[in-house]
Structures are given as C-alpha cells and as structure tokens.
Amino acid sequence: MVETPLATARFKAIATRPVVAPILCLLPGFLSMIDDALIAHLGFYRDPATLAAVPYFANLPDDLGDCDVFVVDPMLATGRSDSAANTMLEERGARNFTLVCSSASPEGVKTIQAQHPSVRIVTAAIDERLNDQGYIGQGLGDAGYRMFGSASSVAVGARVV
Numbered sequence: 001m002v003e004t005p006l007a008t009a010r011f012k013a014i015a016t017r018p019v020v021a022p023i024l025c026l027l028p029g030f031l032s033m034i035d036d037a038l039i040a041h042l043g044f045y046r047d048p049a050t051l052a053a054v055p056y057f058a059n060l061p062d063d064l065g066d067c068d069v070f071v072v073d074p075m076l077a078t079g080r081s082d083s084a085a086n087t088m089l090e091e092r093g094a095r096n097f098t099l100v101c102s103s104a105s106p107e108g109v110k111t112i113q114a115q116h117p118s119v120r121i122v123t124a125a126i127d128e129r130l131n132d133q134g135y136i137g138q139g140l141g142d143a144g145y146r147m148f149g150s151a152s153s154v155a156v157g158a159r160v161v
Contacts, residue, residue, distance in 0.1 A: 014034070014068050015068075016066055016067055016068065017036060017037065017038060017067070018034055018037045018038070018067060018070060019037060019038045019039070019040050019061060019064055019067045019068070019069045019070070019089075019094070020034070020037045020038070020039055020040070020069075020070045020072060021039075021040040021041075021042050021060075021069060021070070021071045021085055021089060026072035026074060026100065026102075027039070027072065030070065030100070037070075038061055038067070040058075040059070040060045040061060040064075040069070040089065041057065041058070041059040041060075042055070042057065042058055042085050042088060043055065043056045043057030043058070044056065044081040044084060044085070046078075046080075046081070046134070051078055051080060051134040052080060053080040053081040053083070053084040055084060055088070058088055060088065060089065060092050061092065062092065063092065063093050064089060064092045064093045065093035065094070065095065067094060067096070068096050068098070069089055069094045069096060069098070070097075070098050070099075070100055071085050071086060071097060071098070071099045071100070071119075072099075072101070073085075073099065073100070073101045074102050074103075075102060075103050075104070075105075075136050076099065076101040076103070076104035076105065076108035076109065076112070076121070076123065077104075077105055077107075077108050077130060077134060077135060077136050078105075078107060078108055078111065079105075079107065079108035079109070079110070079111030079112045079115075080111065082099055082101075082108070082111075082112055083111055083112060083115045083116060086099075086112075086115075086116045086119060087115075087116075095118075097116065097118065097119040097120065098119070098120045098121075098122060099112060099119050099120070099121045099122065100122045100123075101121070101122070101123045101124075102123065102124050102125070103123060103124060103125045103126070103127055104121065104123040104125070104126050104127065104136075105126070105127050105129060105130045105136050106126060106128075106129060107130050108130075109121060109126065
C-alpha cells in the first residue's frame with residue numbers, strides 16, 4: 001500500500017531487482033519510477049541499405065535468468081533492433097521480457113511476435129504502417145534523428161570514408 005495525495009493505492013512490487021535495457025532515450029523516465037534497476041547498455045545502428053540492426057556496444061549483467069527485463073525503446077518500427085536486443089539478453093539467460101515503447105508499427109509488432117513470442121509489448125499507440133524507409137509514418141521519422149539531429153544512423157566508427 002502507498003499513500004498518495006488522493007487515497008491509499010494498492011500496487012504489486014516486482015519480486016526481484018529488474019533490469020532495464022534502453023534503446024535511446026527512455027531510460028531517465030524508467031529510472032524515475034524504478035530507481036534501483038540494473039542497466040543493460042546496448043547500442044545498435046540501422047544499416048541504411050538493409051535496415052538491419054547492427055550492434056556496436058553491449059555491456060550486460062552476466063546472468064539475467066531470474067530477472068524481469070524491460071527493453072525500452074522510443075519507437076518499435078521494423079522491430080529489428082528490439083529483436084536483436086532480446087536475442088542478446090536471451091544469450092545471458094533472460095526469459096521474462098517486457099518491451100516498452102511510445103509508439104509502434106504493425107510490422108514491428110509482427111516481427112517481435114514472430115521472433116520472440118513470449119515478449120509482452122506495452123505501447124501508447126500503434127501507427128498505420130512503416131514508410132518505404134522503414135520509419136513509422138505520420139512524420140515521426142527515426143528517434144535517433146529526432147534526438148541527436150544526425151544526418152545518418154550509421155555509427156561514426158563504422159563509416160566508410
């Protein structure tokens with residue numbers, strides 16, 4: 001039970017210390033709710049030709065077998081980076097996943113359901129479709145572009161000069 005300004009509220013606590021695996025910017029909001037979560041740092045960029053998720057960084061706890069794991073991503077577009085994140089986390093023993101995103105595409109939801117059927121998806125909205133570049137429609141574009149104003153999603157160390 002928690003006493004709020006309006007009333008006493010009932011809640012369920014997570015039994016074990018959760019792990020949060022952020023993709024871009026949702027980490028501060030998550031930690032404002034669950035401030036003692038372990039953080040699994042993952043980095044991917046989108047190959048502009050194939051739209052494949054290319055990993056460039058991973059710093060994960062050794063054993064995630066008993067952990068509730070929350071993959072947080074601003075947008076579930078193609079689902080490829082989220083699927084790659086889930087695969088990396090599964091390699092460390094993770095079994096109980098929740099994918100949290102602000103918006104999703106039907107294509108991304110379908111990818112996650114096909115490749116990781118036990119993953120629970122929590123989103124505020126499901127958009128109509130992806131565009132030809134693999135971005136969520138209605139002008140949202142790419143979350144990395146929005147956050148960092150970058151002209152390319154290719155990591156600097158991976159660029160061909």
